[in-house]
Amino acid sequence: xxxxxxxxxxxGNAEMLAEDIGAHLGDHEVTVCNLSDFDxxxxxxxxxxxxVTSTYGEGELPASAQPFGNAMEAAAPDLTGVHFAVFGxxxxxxxxTFNYGGKRLEEMMKNAGAVMxxxxxxHDASGDDLADDLAFPWAEAVVAIAEPALAA
Amino acid sequence: MPxxxxxxxxxxxxxxxxxxxxxxxxxxxxxxxxxxxxxxxxRYGVAADHQGTKAVIRQFERLFERQGxxxxxxxxxxxxxxxxxxxxxxxxxxxxxxxxxxxxxxxxGEDLAGIHGAGEVxxxxxxxxxxxxxxxxxxxxxxxxxxxxxxxxxxLAKGAAEFEGSDITGEPGAGVEEITIVGRxxxxxxxxxxxxxxxxxRLAGCRIAVLGAEGEGKGIEALQSLHGHAxxxxxxxLTFRFGLTPLRFLGDTAVKGVEFSDGTVIFAxxxxxxxxxxxxxxxxxxxxxxxxxGVLAPGLYATGWFRRGPRGTIPENRADALALATRIAADLxxxxxxxxxxxxxxTGFDGWVxxxxxxxxxxxxxxxxxxxxxxxxxxxxAQNTGxxxxx
Numbered sequence: 001x002x003x004x005x006x007x008x009x010x011x012g013n014a015e016m017l018a019e020d021i022g023a024h025l026g027d028h029e030v031t032v033c034n035l036s037d038f039d040x041x042x043x044x045x046x047x048x049x050x051x052v053t054s055t056y057g058e059g060e061l062p063a064s065a066q067p068f069g070n071a072m073e074a075a076a077p078d079l080t081g082v083h084f085a086v087f088g089x090x091x092x093x094x095x096x097t098f099n100y101g102g103k104r105l106e107e108m109m110k111n112a113g114a115v116m117x118x119x120x121x122x123h124d125a126s127g128d129d130l131a132d133d134l135a136f137p138w139a140e141a142v143v144a145i146a147e148p149a150l151a152a
Numbered sequence: 153m154p155x156x157x158x159x160x161x162x163x164x165x166x167x168x169x170x171x172x173x174x175x176x177x178x179x180x181x182x183x184x185x186x187x188x189x190x191x192x193x194x195r196y197g198v199a200a201d202h203q204g205t206k207a208v209i210r211q212f213e214r215l216f217e218r219q220g221x222x223x224x225x226x227x228x229x230x231x232x233x234x235x236x237x238x239x240x241x242x243x244x245x246x247x248x249x250x251x252x253x254x255x256x257x258x259x260x261g262e263d264l265a266g267i268h269g270a271g272e273v274x275x276x277x278x279x280x281x282x283x284x285x286x287x288x289x290x291x292x293x294x295x296x297x298x299x300x301x302x303x304x305x306x307x308l309a310k311g312a313a314e315f316e317g318s319d320i321t322g323e324p325g326a327g328v329e330e331i332t333i334v335g336r337x338x339x340x341x342x343x344x345x346x347x348x349x350x351x352x353x354r355l356a357g358c359r360i361a362v363l364g365a366e367g368e369g370k371g372i373e374a375l376q377s378l379h380g381h382a383x384x385x386x387x388x389x390l391t392f393r394f395g396l397t398p399l400r401f402l403g404d405t406a407v408k409g410v411e412f413s414d415g416t417v418i419f420a421x422x423x424x425x426x427x428x429x430x431x432x433x434x435x436x437x438x439x440x441x442x443x444x445x446g447v448l449a450p451g452l453y454a455t456g457w458f459r460r461g462p463r464g465t466i467p468e469n470r471a472d473a474l475a476l477a478t479r480i481a482a483d484l485x486x487x488x489x490x491x492x493x494x495x496x497x498x499t500g501f502d503g504w505v506x507x508x509x510x511x512x513x514x515x516x517x518x519x520x521x522x523x524x525x526x527x528x529x530x531x532x533x534a535q536n537t538g539x540x541x542x543x
C-alpha cells in the first residue's frame with residue numbers, strides 16, 4: 001500500500017514521530033512529508049494519508065501546518081475518495097486547547113470530503129506514555145482498516 | 153570527515169546538531185557543555201511544572217544514543233578550553249551558550265538584600281548545581297511582563313500539592329502571602345503568552361486581582377478573565393499592576409519596597425526581577441565581528457539566545473538553528489577536514505545516563521525526578537566514581 005505520513009510540527013516532536021511511524025510501516029511504500037511542503041491539490045485516492053500534528057499557542061495549528069491550513073481554505077479541494085487518519089500530540093497541562101491541532105485538521109479533511117479511518121488518537125506530553133507506543137498500534141490498526149477501504 | 157563543535161547542549165545547540173545530522177551525515181559532531189549534564193535551559197530554565205515542554209528532550213536523546221553525536225560535558229569554554237583551540241581543532245564551531253546573566257534595572261538600591269534576578273531564582277528552583285535558593289518572604293514583588301515573570305508568580309502561588317508530576321526542588325512559595333507582578337508598560341503591550349496567563353486560572357490556593365488591564369486583544373482578554381479568581385480557602389493573593397516604572401528600591405540593608413516614578417510605593421520583603429538576560433563583553437566583541445546573521449568568522453557561528461538575545465521560545469530558536477545548520481552544511485569541507493579534539497576532564501553521555509537513572513529512581517511520591525543539585529554529586533556519577541564496589 002502507498003502511505004504518506006504528513007506531519008505538522010513546531011518543536012520537531014511530531015516530525016520525529018512521523019519518521020518513526022514511517023520506519024515502522026517499512027513493509028509498505030511510505031513517504032514522510034512536512035505539511036509545509038505538501039500541496040493540498042495533490043491528494044491521491046490511491047494513497048493512505050496518516051497525519052501527525054501537534055498544537056500550539058491557543059489551540060492553533062503548529063507553524064509547519066499553517067501554510068497547509070491556509071492552502072486548504074484557499075484551494076478548497078474536493079477530497080472525495082481520499083482516506084486519512086489523524087494522530088495528535090498535545091499537552092494536558094493546557095486542557096482548554098488539548099489537541100486542537102488534530103481536531104482542526106480532522107475537520108478540514110472531512111469538510112473537504114475525505115473519509116477518516118479509525119479514531120483520532122492523541123498523545124499527552126505530560127503523560128507517561130511514549131508517543132511511539134501509542135502511535136504504532138494506531139498506525140497498524142489504520143492500515144488494517146485501509147487495506148479493504150483503498151482496494152474498494 | 154568534517155568535524156563540528158557545538159558549544160552548549162541546550163535546545164539551540166541540539167537543534168543545530170539534529171539538522172546537521174540530516175544535512176551532513178558525514179560530519180562528526182561534538183556538543184560541549186559546561187555542565188556534566190545536557191539540555192541547558194530545558195533542564196534548568198523551563199519551569200519544573202511544565203514537563204510537557206521538556207518532552208523535546210526525547211528528540212535530543214537520539215542524537216547521542218543513535219545518531220553518533222558525542223556529548224562532551226564538564227567543559228567550560230574559556231576555562232577548560234579556549235575558543236582558539238576549538239577553532240583549530242574543528243572545521244566548524246557553533247556558539248550556542250545562551251545568555252546566563254540577569255539584566256539589571258540600574259536603579260538605586262538594587263543591591264539590597266532580598267532582591268534577586270529571575271535567572272538566579274529559576275536556576276535554584278530547577279536544581280542547578282550548587283545554586284542556593286534565595287529566601288522568599290511573605291510579600292513578593294515580581295518586576296517584569298514576560299513569560300519568565302509568569303513562571304515566577306505561578307510557582308510562588310502554588311502549594312506543594314499543585315506540583316504533582318513536576319521535578320521541582322522544594323516548595324518555593326511556602327511562606328508567601330502576597331504577590332504583586334508589575335509591568336513598566338501598559339497591559340496591551342505585555343509580552344505574556346495568553347496561554348501562560350490563562351494557566352493561572354487553575355491556581356488552587358491563590359486569589360487574583362488584575363488592575364488596569366484595559367484595552368483589547370487576546371492578551372487583555374486572558375488577563376481580564378483572571379480578575380476575581382477566588383478559590384475557596386485561598387491563603388495567597390496575586391495582583392497584576394501595569395504602567396509602573398521602578399524608580400528606586402526602599403530599605404537600608406534589606407529591601408522594604410519599590411517606589412515607582414508616579415510616586416506609587418509597593419511594600420515587599422522580596423523583589424524578583426524578570427526583565428531579561430544578557431551576555432558578557434566577550435559576547436559583544438564576537439557578535440560585533442559578525443559578517444552576516446549567525447556567521448561570526450569563517451568556521452565560527454552563533455545561534456539561539458547567544459545570537460538573537462533573550463527573545464523567543466523553543467520553536468523560534470529551532471527555526472533559527474535549522475537555518476544556521478543549512479549554512480554550516482554548505483560551508484563544511486566535502487573531503488578531509490580537521491579531526492576534532494578531546495578536552496581533559498570531559499564527561500560523556502554515559503555519565504548523563506547514570507545521572508538520569510539515579511535522579512528518576514530517587515523521585516519522591518508525586519514527582520518525576522529528584523535532581524542531584526551539587527556539581528560534586530553530578531561528577532561522581534558522570535565519572536562513575538560513585539560506584540565504589542566492595543569496600
